[in-house]
Amino acid sequence: MSLKSLAQLLPFSRRATSVLVCETDGFTLRGAVISRVGDSLEVLYAARSEEIEFKTAVSEIIAAMRKQGWGGKTAVLLTPGALSTLIELPVAPNSKRPPEQILELVRWELEPLLMQHTTLWAVGRILVGLGYLSEAQATEVLDRQQGRKGVVDANAMEVYSFKRYGEMAIEMGYINHRQMEECLTRQAWLQSSGDDIACGWLAQPAPANTESAEEGHYTWLVCGVNQGMMQQWAAAFAVCGVLLEHLYPLVGCAATAPELVSNATGDVLLIEVHAGLIAGVRVSSGAVIAINLQQSTLKNTLDASLEAYHVLTPPDVQAVWLASALGESDGLEISLTSMLGRQVSQLAIIEGDVTPGMVGAARNALLLPGAVRGCAVSVQGPKLPLWHQIEFRAIAAGLLLLFGVGAAELVLQLRQNVTEAESVRVGKVAAEMDQAVSRVQVRVDAIKKLQDDIKAKNDAVNQLQKRMDLLSIDVPKRSALVLSIFSELSRTVSDEVVMDRFEETPSDGFRVTAWSLTEKSAQQFVKAYQSVMEPMGYKVVDVTVGPQIGRLSLQGYILRLRLVYVQS
Amino acid sequence: MNLQNISTREQVLIFIVAFTVIVGGYGLLRYRPALKALSELQANNVKTAERAKNAVIPDEPSEDSSELEEKILIAEKSLAELQLSMDDVEQKLATEEDSQELSLLISDVASNAGVRIREKVPYLVLRVAPTASAAPVAVVDAPKLSKRQQRAANKVAKKRGAVGMGNGGVAVNATAPKEGELIYRLTNELEEARPFQRVTIEGSFAQIQQFVQGLSKLPFMVTVTQIQIELSPLTPPAGFPQPLVTKMILAL
Numbered sequence: 003m004s005l006k007s008l009a010q011l012l013p014f015s016r017r018a019t020s021v022l023v024c025e026t027d028g029f030t031l032r033g034a035v036i037s038r039v040g041d042s043l044e045v046l047y048a049a050r051s052e053e054i055e056f057k058t059a060v061s062e063i064i065a066a067m068r069k070q071g072w073g074g075k076t077a078v079l080l081t082p083g084a085l086s087t088l089i090e091l092p093v094a095p096n097s098k099r100p101p102e103q104i105l106e107l108v109r110w111e112l113e114p115l116l117m118q119h120t121t122l123w124a125v126g127r128i129l130v131g132l133g134y135l136s137e138a139q140a141t142e143v144l145d146r147q148q149g150r151k152g153v154v155d156a157n158a159m160e161v162y163s164f165k166r167y168g169e170m171a172i173e174m175g176y177i178n179h180r181q182m183e184e185c186l187t188r189q190a191w192l193q194s195s196g197d198d199i200a201c202g203w204l205a206q207p208a209p210a211n212t213e214s215a216e217e218g219h220y221t222w223l224v225c226g227v228n229q230g231m232m233q234q235w236a237a238a239f240a241v242c243g244v245l246l247e248h249l250y251p252l253v254g255c256a257a258t259a260p261e262l263v264s265n266a267t268g269d270v271l272l273i274e275v276h277a278g279l280i281a282g283v284r285v286s287s288g289a290v291i292a293i294n295l296q297q298s299t300l301k302n303t304l305d306a307s308l309e310a311y312h313v314l315t316p317p318d319v320q321a322v323w324l325a326s327a328l329g330e331s332d333g334l335e336i337s338l339t340s341m342l343g344r345q346v347s348q349l350a351i352i353e354g355d356v357t358p359g360m361v362g363a364a365r366n367a368l369l370l371p372g373a374v375r376g377c378a379v380s381v382q383g384p385k386l387p388l389w390h391q392i393e394f395r396a397i398a399a400g401l402l403l404l405f406g407v408g409a410a411e412l413v414l415q416l417r418q419n420v421t422e423a424e425s426v427r428v429g430k431v432a433a434e435m436d437q438a439v440s441r442v443q444v445r446v447d448a449i450k451k452l453q454d455d456i457k458a459k460n461d462a463v464n465q466l467q468k469r470m471d472l473l474s475i476d477v478p479k480r481s482a483l484v485l486s487i488f489s490e491l492s493r494t495v496s497d498e499v500v501m502d503r504f505e506e507t508p509s510d511g512f513r514v515t516a517w518s519l520t521e522k523s524a525q526q527f528v529k530a531y532q533s534v535m536e537p538m539g540y541k542v543v544d545v546t547v548g549p550q551i552g553r554l555s556l557q558g559y560i561l562r563l564r565l566v567y568v569q570s
Numbered sequence: 571m572n573l574q575n576i577s578t579r580e581q582v583l584i585f586i587v588a589f590t591v592i593v594g595g596y597g598l599l600r601y602r603p604a605l606k607a608l609s610e611l612q613a614n615n616v617k618t619a620e621r622a623k624n625a626v627i628p629d630e631p632s633e634d635s636s637e638l639e640e641k642i643l644i645a646e647k648s649l650a651e652l653q654l655s656m657d658d659v660e661q662k663l664a665t666e667e668d669s670q671e672l673s674l675l676i677s678d679v680a681s682n683a684g685v686r687i688r689e690k691v692p693y694l695v696l697r698v699a700p701t702a703s704a705a706p707v708a709v710v711d712a713p714k715l716s717k718r719q720q721r722a723a724n725k726v727a728k729k730r731g732a733v734g735m736g737n738g739g740v741a742v743n744a745t746a747p748k749e750g751e752l753i754y755r756l757t758n759e760l761e762e763a764r765p766f767q768r769v770t771i772e773g774s775f776a777q778i779q780q781f782v783q784g785l786s787k788l789p790f791m792v793t794v795t796q797i798q799i800e801l802s803p804l805t806p807p808a809g810f811p812q813p814l815v816t817k818m819i820l821a822l
Contacts, residue, residue: 392576399585403592410596414604421611428615432622442628449631452638459645466652469760473659477793477821480752481786484794488779501775501814504799508748553812 020046021367022077022244023360024063027252027277028123028192029131031059034356035072036364041260041371043364045353047072054184056191057238064242077239078248078367078378080359082279083192084227085112085119086251086377088206088293090219095205101384108201112226116199120228122297123192125167125185131278132188134181135171143171194230201226202248202379206289223290225251225377236381248367248378253281254293255362256325258372259349263288268320273307273346275326275334276359282310283375284319290375304337311342325349325358486538487512487565494530498523499561500553511540512565517552524561531563541568663764664790664822672790672822676769679784685773685816692741693766693819695757742768744819752795756821766795767820772802778816785820793821 020037034048049066051059064077089111093099126144129135135143147170165173168182177185202225227249239246253274262270262285269286280303284292294313298306311322324335324346338346349358366376388394495501495516503515514531518524524547532542543564550560576584664672673690680687744766747754756764771781778799785792796819801812 392581395581399588403589406593407596410601414601414608417608418604421608421615425611425615425618428618428622432618432625435622435625435627439625439627442630446628446631449633449635449638452635452642453633456638456641456645459642459649463645463648463652466649466656470652470656470659472755472759473663473791474655476752476755477791480795481793484782484797485786488775488782492775492779500812501799502801504797506797508751 018076018368020074021247021364022064022067022072022074023080023356023364023367024060024077025080025252025357025360025363026056026059026082026191027131028082028128028188031056031063032355032357032360033063033067033077034353034360034364035067035070035074036356036361036368038368038370043352043361043368043370045356046070048353048355050355054187056235057241060235060238061242064239064244075243075245076247077244078250078363079235079239079246080250080252080255080357080363081192081227081231081235082123082252082277083120083231084225084249084251084379085116085295086223086225086254086281086293087112087115087295088290089222089224091222092218092220093205093222094220095207101386104203105201105384108203108222108224108226109199112201112224113199116226116228119295120193123189125182125189126171128185128188128192129168129171129177129181132181132185134177134185139171139174139176143167143174143176146170146174190234192231194228194234196228196230198229199226200229200232200249200379200381200383202377202384204374204377206291206374207287221289221291223293223375223377225249225379227379232379232381246381248363248380250359250363250366250376250378251281252276253279253295253359254283255360255366255376256349256358257283257285257290258362258365258370258374258376259323259325259358260372261323261347261349262375263372268318270321270323271311271314271319272323272325272349273310273338274358275303275307275324276357280306280310282307282314284314285375288372288374303334304341307334307338308341311338322346323349325362327351327357483538487535490531490534494527494534496523496527499527502560510564511567514561514563514565516561517550518547518559518561519552519556521547521549521559524559527561528563535565539567540565662789662791668790669765669822672788672792675788675790676785676792676820679788680771680781683773683781683784684777685771685781687769687771688815689768689770689817691768693744693768694741695744695747695753695763695766697763698746698754698758752793753819753821756793756795764821767822769818769820771816771818772813773816774811775799775814778814790822795819795821 018038020035022033022035024031024033026032030050030052032048032050035046037044037046047067047070049063049070051062051066053059053062089108091104091107091111093104093107097104126135126140130137130140144167147165147167168177168185171177172179172182204223206221206223232249235249236246253276256274257272259272262272262283269284269291272281272283272285274281274283275298278298280296280298282292282294282296283290292314294310296306296310307324322338322342322344324338326334326348335346335348351358352361362376363378366373366378389398491501491504498519499516501514501516503513505513505515507513516524516527518527528542528545528547535542543566545561545563547559547561550558552558552560676690677687744753747757753766756766771778773781782794785794796817798817799814802815804813806812
């Protein structure tokens with residue numbers, strides 16, 4: 003898909019591929035759907051209406067087009083009510099001036115010309131055009147109305163000079179009321195009440211080093227039309243669902259023809275003849291440099307054409323082209339060639355019912371090469387700069403939002419990617435570290451388990467050894483000790499000593515209490531008992547001997563001692 | 571509605587509304603959650619990096635596993651040998667089935683020694699650190715026992731007394747033995763605590779000595795863990811020596 007085709011998708015930049023071109027000469031309305039094929043044009047459908055009411059004629063044309071299969075929604079109109087001419091403005095073609103300012107400048111220049119042009123469509127001209135008056139009758143009625151000498155007396159002049167042209171023609175018996183009404187109806191095709199005018203303009207690329215450009219004045223091809231009339235036509239098209247985009251002058255549009263592209267050796271002259279109007283257009287370096295508009299009748303078309311030629315030359319031109327509708331000015335090409343003594347060529351006609359002006363207007367509307375040589379009035383007003391178009395603003399705002407969201411998404415995505423990459427990297431490092439730790443930890447755990455097993459086994463061995471020692475060593479030792487204590491006591495106790503108390507305590511060891519008849523025998527017992535217990539690790543301590551009455555109320559001595567185990 | 575009729579002010583307002591809706595919606599529904607998820611991911615990354623940075627690889631163990639396994643085998647072997655020896659020693663310990671016979675033997679020894687047994691009751695000692703295989707023998711301090719525990723202890727004592735001592739006496743609770751004492755060790759250091767009996771006998775010193783000697787000659791291991799000898803408060807008949815009352819705690 004090319005950039006151009008992409009641009010076609012944008013509503014504000016869309017370039018139409020076909021357009022309905024309508025043309026009126028004030029008496030008929032013809033229409034043709036012209037389509038662009040490459041850089042050339044093709045007529046798809048054509049129709050013609052002879053209705054008196056222009057609104058009805060528009061409906062009829064559009065209905066005929068719809069019937070033939072046309073589905074478009076835009077149209078342009080060529081009308082004699084529009085005037086195209088060249089003016090010089092102190093505005094450079096590439097100037098960034100607001101359209102309102104240029105409009106005022108153009109309107110200032112164009113308004114008197116347009117008012118003068120509008121007079122061409124006076125009642126008399128229309129009546130002649132309709133064939134209800136001859137040229138002579140029209141002149142006679144006008145002379146009488148204006149009280150020209152020799153036609154009416156002085157009193158009559160006062161009477162007639164306040165009468166309208168149509169009333170005068172009726173009074174003179176040239177036309178009837180019906181014809182007058184038809185004339186007024188036809189006049190509505192070309193004129194409207196109100197003084198506002200709508201303008202269109204197009205800068206013409208001035209040839210280099212031209213005098214006017216050096217003075218700061220630039221040539222602009224301008225077009226003007228009565229605002230009220232334009233709105234009437236636009237409303238008539240809108241009723242049928244078609245948008246009337248531009249109004250073109252009836253003659254002059256043929257200058258967009260590619261044949262008029264002059265080469266470097268000279269200029270080209272176009273003489274466009276249509277519906278009583280003759281436009282002479284001089285083209286130089288692809289731009290219009292002069293326009294001459296003539297009005298004619300069938301009888302003096304040749305003279306008017308010659309006058310247009312002579313107004314625009316010298317300087318001499320390289321080629322002369324003639325543009326006229328088929329069958330409208332037969333033989334004019336030959337006559338001009340003969341009279342001028344040079345070749346006058348006829349512009350090619352695409353289709354019989356389509357005039358060169360319609361083709362030229364289509365070429366301008368479809369922006370084909372040469373469109374710069376045609377000028378139209380935009381019904382919607384001067385085309386706003388791109389930035390001022392609401393569609394552009396809407397799309398720009400949408401794109402701005404889209405760009406913002408896209409930028410945010412991009413940032414998010416970038417950060418996401420960076421973070422995920424970091425996550426992968428960190429995860430890999432952590433996994434490697436975990437793996438290394440777990441690998442060593444497995445070995446540590448295995449060794450620890452073995453050590454724990456060893457410890458448990460050793461504990462079990464120690465525990466068992468302890469029990470073993472208890473049962474096999476300590477308990478028998480205890481039994482032996484008890485036996486020894488008894489046997490040694492019985493052996494060391496003399497006849498003068500009797501045992502009163504023998505007590506084993508957890509903290510004080512063995513406590514022995516005895517009674518002795520004499521103190522000496524008590525001491526002998528202590529000594530003897532100490533000597534026998536020492537080998538067994540016991541020591542006699544806390545020995546006390548004191549007098550006390552004993553058994554059978556005998557006077558004797560009480561003996562107390564403790565036997566404690568001494569760790570060797 | 572003709573778009574061309576929208577004024578610049580209205581266009582700006584529409585743009586502001588659309589901007590607010592679109593950017594707000596995008597921010598709330600997409601950007602903010604995504605940013606939050608991103609922040610969490612980044613925090614997770616930092617955490618993971620920190621963990622990886624601070625991770626410490628433990629030192630490789632210097633021990634050889636085969637050596638350790640060999641030590642285990644040695645320990646197991648020692649354990650098995652000790653267990654065999656222990657089994658031999660434990661042959662001398664009276665079982666529950668032997669308790670009645672042992673009680674009879676003690677009575678027989680007393681009879682032969684000429685001492686009179688005044689009391690022969692189970693002596694209950696609390697096992698301080700019971701092993702998994704050994705249930706607590708009884709409780710020590712009566713005041714500290716609940717009624718239920720007291721009933722359970724009496725039940726155990728009654729059972730042991732009936733079976734082991736054959737005396738039918740009421741069991742007495744021991745004061746807590748100190749660590750290192752023989753009673754403590756026989757209670758807590760063996761796989762199964764040994765039963766104790768408190769025996770009070772009356773006789774002369776020589777008879778008591780003969781009784782103790784007789785105990786040491788029994789086929790079962792009977793150990794005097796505590797002994798207390800004192801004069802009998804009763805006055806003997808004329809010509810007879812003053813008798814001695816001996817209280818003994820026997821480990822069976």
